[in-house]
Amino acid sequence: MDELAELAERVASRSGRREKVALVASYLSALGDEDLGRAIRFLSGRPFGPRDPRRLAVGHVSLREAVTAASGWDAETVTLSIREVGDIGEAIGLLMRGKTAERPLSLAEAESLYRELARRRGAVEKEELLRECFLRYRPLTLKYFVKVITGDLRIGLHEKMLLEAVAAACGVKPDALRAAAERTGDPAEAALAARHGRLEQISTRLFRPLDFMLARPIASAREVPDPENWLVEDKYDGIRAQAHVAAGRAALFSRGLADVTQAFPDLAAALERLPGSAVLDGEVVAWREGRALPFTALQQRLARKAVPLFLPLEAPAAYVAYDLLLRDGRELMELPIEERRAELERLLAGHDEPLLVAPQRQATDQDELVRLFAEARARGNEGLVLKRRGSRYEAGRRGGAWLKWKQPLATLDVVITAAEQGHGKRATLLSDYTFAVRSGDRFVNVGKAYSGLTDQEIRELTERLRALATARAGPILLVRPEIVLEVAFDGVQKSQRHESGYALRFPRIVRWRRDKRPEDVDSLERVRQIWEASLSSPGRSPSR
Amino acid sequence: MRVEFTGQGIYLADLDLWLDPHHRQRRAWISHAHRDHAGAVHEEVYATAETLALYRIQHGGALEGAALRAVPFGQSWELCGARLTAYPAAHVLGAAQLLVQWRGLRLLYTGDVKLLPPLCGRPTETVRADRLIVESTFGLPIFHFLTREQARERIVAFARCALEEGRCPVLLAHELGRAQEVAHVLCQAGVPVAVHPAAARYLPVYAEAGFPMPGWDEWNGSALPEAALVLPPRFRASVQLPRRRVRIAYVSGWAALDNARARTGAEELIPYSDHAGFEELLELVEATGAREVDVVHGYTGAFARILTLRGKLARAPERPRPEGENG
Numbered sequence: 116m117d118e119l120a121e122l123a124e125r126v127a128s129r130s131g132r133r134e135k136v137a138l139v140a141s142y143l144s145a146l147g148d149e150d151l152g153r154a155i156r157f158l159s160g161r162p163f164g165p166r167d168p169r170r171l172a173v174g175h176v177s178l179r180e181a182v183t184a185a186s187g188w189d190a191e192t193v194t195l196s197i198r199e200v201g202d203i204g205e206a207i208g209l210l211m212r213g214k215t216a217e218r219p220l221s222l223a224e225a226e227s228l229y230r231e232l233a234r235r236r237g238a239v240e241k242e243e244l245l246r247e248c249f250l251r252y253r254p255l256t257l258k259y260f261v262k263v264i265t266g267d268l269r270i271g272l273h274e275k276m277l278l279e280a281v282a283a284a285c286g287v288k289p290d291a292l293r294a295a296a297e298r299t300g301d302p303a304e305a306a307l308a309a310r311h312g313r314l315e316q317i318s319t320r321l322f323r324p325l326d327f328m329l330a331r332p333i334a335s336a337r338e339v340p341d342p343e344n345w346l347v348e349d350k351y352d353g354i355r356a357q358a359h360v361a362a363g364r365a366a367l368f369s370r371g372l373a374d375v376t377q378a379f380p381d382l383a384a385a386l387e388r389l390p391g392s393a394v395l396d397g398e399v400v401a402w403r404e405g406r407a408l409p410f411t412a413l414q415q416r417l418a419r420k421a422v423p424l425f426l427p428l429e430a431p432a433a434y435v436a437y438d439l440l441l442r443d444g445r446e447l448m449e450l451p452i453e454e455r456r457a458e459l460e461r462l463l464a465g466h467d468e469p470l471l472v473a474p475q476r477q478a479t480d481q482d483e484l485v486r487l488f489a490e491a492r493a494r495g496n497e498g499l500v501l502k503r504r505g506s507r508y509e510a511g512r513r514g515g516a517w518l519k520w521k522q523p524l525a526t527l528d529v530v531i532t533a534a535e536q537g538h539g540k541r542a543t544l545l546s547d548y549t550f551a552v553r554s555g556d557r558f559v560n561v562g563k564a565y566s567g568l569t570d571q572e573i574r575e576l577t578e579r580l581r582a583l584a585t586a587r588a589g590p591i592l593l594v595r596p597e598i599v600l601e602v603a604f605d606g607v608q609k610s611q612r613h614e615s616g617y618a619l620r621f622p623r624i625v626r627w628r629r630d631k632r633p634e635d636v637d638s639l640e641r642v643r644q645i646w647e648a649s650l651s652s653p654g655r656s657p658s659r
Numbered sequence: 660m661r662v663e664f665t666g667q668g669i670y671l672a673d674l675d676l677w678l679d680p681h682h683r684q685r686r687a688w689i690s691h692a693h694r695d696h697a698g699a700v701h702e703e704v705y706a707t708a709e710t711l712a713l714y715r716i717q718h719g720g721a722l723e724g725a726a727l728r729a730v731p732f733g734q735s736w737e738l739c740g741a742r743l744t745a746y747p748a749a750h751v752l753g754a755a756q757l758l759v760q761w762r763g764l765r766l767l768y769t770g771d772v773k774l775l776p777p778l779c780g781r782p783t784e785t786v787r788a789d790r791l792i793v794e795s796t797f798g799l800p801i802f803h804f805l806t807r808e809q810a811r812e813r814i815v816a817f818a819r820c821a822l823e824e825g826r827c828p829v830l831l832a833h834e835l836g837r838a839q840e841v842a843h844v845l846c847q848a849g850v851p852v853a854v855h856p857a858a859a860r861y862l863p864v865y866a867e868a869g870f871p872m873p874g875w876d877e878w879n880g881s882a883l884p885e886a887a888l889v890l891p892p893r894f895r896a897s898v899q900l901p902r903r904r905v906r907i908a909y910v911s912g913w914a915a916l917d918n919a920r921a922r923t924g925a926e927e928l929i930p931y932s933d934h935a936g937f938e939e940l941l942e943l944v945e946a947t948g949a950r951e952v953d954v955v956h957g958y959t960g961a962f963a964r965i966l967t968l969r970g971k972l973a974r975a976p977e978r979p980r981p982e983g984e985n986g
Contacts (some may be wrong), residue, residue: 127917130902130926188800196801201918209801209915213938268919338878563878 116220117253118142119154119260125268135272139280143306146222151284152303153222154592157259158277160266162229165326165511166302168326173245177238178203181245186210208258211249225260232264278302283507285309289566291613294449297510300326303438319390322359324368325440326511328396330500332517335526336484339518343616344504346452347476347487349496350521351407351435351467353400358382358434361414363393367399367434375399378416382434393462394441395434396508401468404435406495436463437473440508448508455508482644488520489648497521526603526625527637530558530596534580545577545592550600552615554639558596559615561642563603567624589634598633599623607646617642660761662792662828664955664976669792670769673761674739677701678768678792688743689714689794690770693835694831705730707864709753710824712864713835721800730755732781736752747781749773750933751836751951752861758786767947771930773940777869778807778840791949796934798954802915802934810931812839814910815848817927818887821906822850826949829900831923832910834858834891836933839872840890841910846872851886853878858891892923913935944971 122142125136139158146154161549163169170414170464183193187208200206228248235241249257260267275279277291281302282292287309294306295317356375357368366384369375376383379399401408413432438449439459447455456475463472478484488499507514529550537546547565551558568576576598582593602622610618617639628635663670668680668687672856677684679696689697692713695708700721706714708729715722730736737746740762745755750771759766767788776782777857797804805813814830821828832838838858843865852875855864859877866872878884883904890898892909900907909925910932914931919928935943944952944966952973954963959975966973 127920128926128928186800189964192800192961192965196799199799200801202918205917209803212800212803337932364878 116157116222116225116260116369117256119157119222120253120256123158123259123262123268123270124255126272130271132276135270136276136280136283138203139272139277140283143280146305149224151306153226153302155277155281155306157222157225158268158272158301159264159274160263160268162226162263163233163520164303165202169230171229171233171243171264173232175203177242177245178261178264180238181242182207182210182249182556184213184242185246185249187433202262202265202269204258204261207249207261208254211257212254215249215252215254215257217253218251220256220260225263228260229263273401281306282309285615287314296514297448298325300447300511301322319359321394321441322364322366324359325394326372327355327357328421328438328509328511328517329513330517331513331515333520334516335499336488336520339481339484339501340481342478342484345478345501345518346504347484348454348473348502349400349438349491349494350498350500350502350519351473352399352495352497353401353435354406354413354436356397356399357384357440358393358397358436360386360389360395360396363387377434378435382469384430385466386434389462389466389470391440391443392441393443395436395459395462395474396438396440397434397436400433402431407433407435408495430467433469433471435471435473437475438508440510448510451505452502453504472578486644486648489645493648524623526601527552527561527619527641528599528628528631528635529561530633531559531580531594531598531600531638532560532596534576534592535590542574545580546573548587548600549591550602550622551596552637552639552642553634554615558633558636560613561615561617561639562602562603562613562619562622564600564622564624567602568627572627576637596633599628599633599636600628601628607642609646615639615642617646660764660766662766662789662790662953663842664953671766672742674759676705676738677756679770688981690748690757690768691751692717692884693751693771694932696770700725701932702726704728706742707732707753707755709864709868710755712867713751713753713861716860716864718768719788721840722868725923735760746784748787749775749777749780749783752780752865752870753837754780754933756783756786758788762802766790766792767949769794769943771796771915771933772935772943774935774943775804776807777933778811778931779843779865780868785946786945788949790921790951791944792955793940793944794956795940795962796957797915797932797936798856798940798958800937800965802912802932803930803938804912804931805820805931806929810910810929811837811848813929813931814844814908815850817908817985818845818850819905819931824906825887826903828887829905829906829907830887830889830910831892831895831907831925832889832983833933834893835861837892837910837931838889839870840933842872842875842976845871845887845889846875850919851884852889853875853884853886854889855891856878858889874975895923923934941965941969 126138129135197203197206232241237342278293279289281614282289285306291314292305292309295314296302296316299305308314310494348637355370359366365383366376401413439455462468476487490497501518503516529552531548533549533550534545535547549560549563551560578593583597584592586593603625604619604622607617661672667682668676670728672928678689679690682699685699685883686703687701692710697714700718703726705728709835711729714857724810730745732967740870742760744758748756748770753836757768765788767786774783803936816984832841842852842854854875855878857874897905906931907925908927909919910924910929910931912934914928915930916954952966954975963975965971
């Protein structure tokens with residue numbers, strides 16, 4: 116651990132990517148097999164391997180308590196010091212300077228300390244062990260010992276660079292190592308295989324879950340400048356699950372890589388009937404009459420060890436598959452998504468509920484994305500997942516080849532046209548606002564909202580609105596349309612109440628857009644589009 | 660003795676003497692030539708000869724008509740019935756602590772101070788006092804600095820390595836104090852040095868005081884020099900430094916924290932300061948023997964609390980003060 120800390124300092128003091136990789140590679144190549152695994156884990160900010168169920172459960176409070184006890188400084192000095200440093204590991208290293216026995220710490224010893232920390236129950240017991248550690252080891256070592264606990268070394272060594280260094284240290288190509296690391300889900304395991312020339316033997320193993328590819332969240336269609344480059348699927352409100360199938364046996368693994376097969380005997384039975392072997396990625400959803408129900412309908416199943424036979428009827432489940440990672444011993448993860456999808460469709464062709472393939476759609480522009488989003492919501496789903504055309508399956512990564520867009524609905528920018536006083540403690544303030552969208556060169560009202568701003572903002576708005584007042588109609592103050600709000604809502608309906616002919620359902624204020632002018636607000640046309648989109652799913656309003 | 664802590668500076672009313680005031684006053688003691696202490700011109704100024712030499716470079720013609728009184732180290736003078744004596748404070752060249760003896764009371768104003776010997780300048784003398792006014796720029800137990808020997812080694816090794824790689828070593832160092840120290844050690848080690856004009860203008864005063872810089876060049880600012888470049892941090896943003904052609908080091912007390920990398924763009928952090936690090940500061944306070952301590956700059960509240968816990972009568976007088984320029 117002492118050498119690792121010194122290495123980390125050197126890596127932090129080099130800004131060049133290649134220099135960092137070279138430093139790490141030369142350090143790793145001198146390590147024995149067991150230390151190689153430990154160093155790789157520690158350098159990626161993990162005390163244990165990804166499949167190790169142990170958790171440290173050590174928070175900032177415990178670290179602070181322990182360093183307060185070990186350093187002898189008063190709590191205020193320690194708190195201020197941590198704040199000034201900005202990183203608790205670094206702060207602990209600095210606070211313990213000159214106060215430790217400076218004993219050496221090996222990687223193996225550090226690992227057993229982490230295990231002991233995970234084993235101890237209760238904050239007091241953990242803090243006692245931390246205090247002992249803080250008094251025993253070198254300050255620089257403590258800095259990184261703690262950074263592994265908090266999960267980020269902050270030395271500008273990103274996962275990809277670490278893998279490059281591991282590849283260089285083990286004499287293999289970075290791509291080969293990365294692929295192996297994704298298959299095993301454990302870079303340390305891949306490194307060992309690489310070092311001993313067994314990289315080719317690492318393959319996706321059936322009934323041993325792989326890391327899931329993850330989606331990066333986006334908040335609106337505006338973040339997708341090139342909709343034509345993306346495939347669009349609904350985002351289901353279910354449990355992400357990997358299905359492993361071979362020779363009449365099936366298993367389902369959830370995101371925590373836990374085996375959840377027992378909760379879904381109905382799905383397992385259907386999966387067992389698939390020919391050959393396969394690993395599928397998809398979502399377990401509650402399913403009735405051709406549509407997904409909220410996930411809560413399934414939650415009771417997970418709570419039980421074994422699911423009684425009558426439950427599947429109460430809350431029927433379906434497996435909506437959207438990716439295929441392995442087929443009859445052939446790995447597909449490096450293939451473009453379109454090819455994996457084609458294989459998936461072939462595999463599930465002729466199968467019916469509860470095995471489904473997630474419908475895939477396409478958008479040519481952002482407006483169409485917005486429409487698809489509204490449609491997905493109308494079907495009772497959470498939103499959309501966008502998958503980049505031509506992308507491979509990046510196990511364990513949130514790399515941006517998948518995006519998830521999940522929001523109540525797209526928001527609208529509107530302008531305040533009238534305001535009213537509120538009730539209770541807001542009785543003296545203007546806290547209820549009627550708002551409008553653009554229609555040609557006029558503004559037409561589409562709703563009224565009274566929540567979502569802070570008291571401070573309401574006070575400020577009250578002052579601004581009083582200055583903008585043009586007329587009073589009973590309790591209502593009419594104002595010059597100048598102040599722009601961003602509102603969220605559950606849907607659009609036809610309404611006689613407003614001149615626009617539409618009203619937003621359950622509008623709420625997301626934020627005051629001080630950066631926008633009245634001419635920037637959304638148009639009545641946009642409101643009409645959202646209303647029309649909600650019509651294409653008859654029988655259900657867009658709200659949930 | 661009445662000591663007033665005001666937004667204008669510290670005022671010793673019985674002597675009609677201001678300590679490092681921010682605006683023009685009738686009579687002032689200037690502890691050293693950093694802007695936040697020596698930014699104003701006064702009718703009558705007491706300071707060491709070296710501080711006055713630096714002060715003249717900064718204020719030039721504006722000093723016309725001002726009475727500048729050069730005070731030798733260790734020799735007392737009388738003022739309104741008090742005996743005043745200047746003692747070295749290490750900080751920057753000419754920096755001095757001021758001891759005021761008045762009716763049996765010994766009041767010591769340290770100004771900015773460093774206890775370990777500096778790369779350039781006189782070592783600090785510890786002075787016994789009853790009452791102490793001390794700074795706490797680095798008054799938290801996270802600030803540990805290199806000794807001058809360690810700093811010299813790091814600075815020279817950094818510059819040599821970069822030059823061997825074919826890159827220009829850029830050393831970010833405050834224009835008055837660290838810049839001259841860095842230039843001095845590099846020149847002494849035979850490393851070619853180019854100094855930014857804002858720092859270069861003070862070099863002759865350092866050379867005259869016995870810290871020669873043989874062979875330095877003033878940087879003309881047009882291209883990267885084939886030498887180590889000494890650059891005050893405030894010019895960092897306005898200077899083109901192509902990433903692959905330079906190595907950047909930051910020489911400062913603030914370089915004790917990793918977040919200095921993000922703030923300065925430096926790769927190498929060399930935590931050497933012209934202020935005392937935390938332990939030095941505590942040692943300095945203890946060495947004065949003062950029971951009563953006023954903490955006037957930096958982490959004043961925190962450092963006063965730490966002193967209180969150690970049995971001092973310590974305070975952090977409220978005193979709005981402009982941002983310091985040093986560190």
